[in-house]
Amino acid sequence: MTMNKISKLMLFIMIVIATVTVHAQTGADQNLSTKQQAIVRIAALTGRGSLEQLKEELNAGLEAGLTVNQIKEVIVHVYAYAGFPRSIRGLQTFMTVLDERKSKGVNDVMGNEASPIEDDSSKYDRGKAILDTLLDSPQRGPQTGYSSFAPVIEIFLKEHLFADIFERDVLTYKERELVTVSVLAAIGGVEPMLQSHLKICLNVGLTADQLQQYVGIIKTSIGKKEANSAKSVLNGVLKNK
Structure with missing residues (x-):
């Protein structure tokens, strides 16, 4: 077998291995x-x-x-x-x-x-930042819905759920x-x-x-x-x- 044919064969083998690896990784990623x-x-x-x-x-x-x-x-x-x-x-x-x-x-x-929390900003601000990250969108503007109806629960959500717990x-x-x-x-x-x-x-x-x-x-x-x-x-x- 000539060197040229050997090189082509080696290239083909490398492509096959890479393709199989990618498919295997993709399949694994699709499962919990x-x-x-x-x-x-x-x-x-x-x-x-x-x-x-x-x-x-x-x-x-x-x-x-x-x-x-x-x-x-x-x-x-x-x-x-x-x-x-x-x-x-x-x-x-x-x-x-x-x-x-x-x-x-x-x-x-x-x-x-x-881990200890080293951020010295308020829990409300930390919780809001975490929620913004989770939502992939910053929350701006006045409160609406249940947050407007009962503002204290919105504070509890930010300070406790998303700061105390999610953090x-x-x-x-x-x-x-x-x-x-x-x-x-x-x-x-x-x-x-x-x-x-x-x-x-x-x-x-x-x-x-x-x-x-x-x-x-x-x-x-x-x-x-x-x-x-x-x-x-x-x-x-x-x-x-």
Whole structure:
């Protein structure tokens, strides 16, 4: 074989390898990771209050590589959307799971704590900046709707939800939004909020295929009715994006 033919063959092989690699990476990117899938299940079941099923998924989440602190953060985040009772019962269930695993000689990884907040600006301003990032659009102008009707809740949202909670770096924005849409789908009856947060999911880098997969997880872990509702909202978001 001449040098020219060898060079052409080598070039062809390199192109094939590159193409296969790109396709493999693209395919992987279209799926939620095992950890992300565990987050969806844990958040949805905590919000729903299905504690026996939650125990199974807490074990699965730890086995998938989520740290103890990441799971605690998921369950704490749930309270912003489903209330303290659901969140506290979820934490109590997690304590039981960890005790059972420890009794079997399993030492789970604690993981990082939330980093100290070094920004000395007001919580309201920090929360507003985070919300602007999530929405991919700065909020300007006078308050309208519920924010105008009850201004104090708008302050609570900025200072507490988006500063105190979203600012904690134990979970990424992607992970926090997966928690949020999972809880909203599980509790039902809050489709306008689900719609808003599904839009944010796209803004922070989750793909349409990943969100379709999230709907599938809601179907298997929570139920067909809740999944159909979430799918209807998601289809509307994707249609109008």
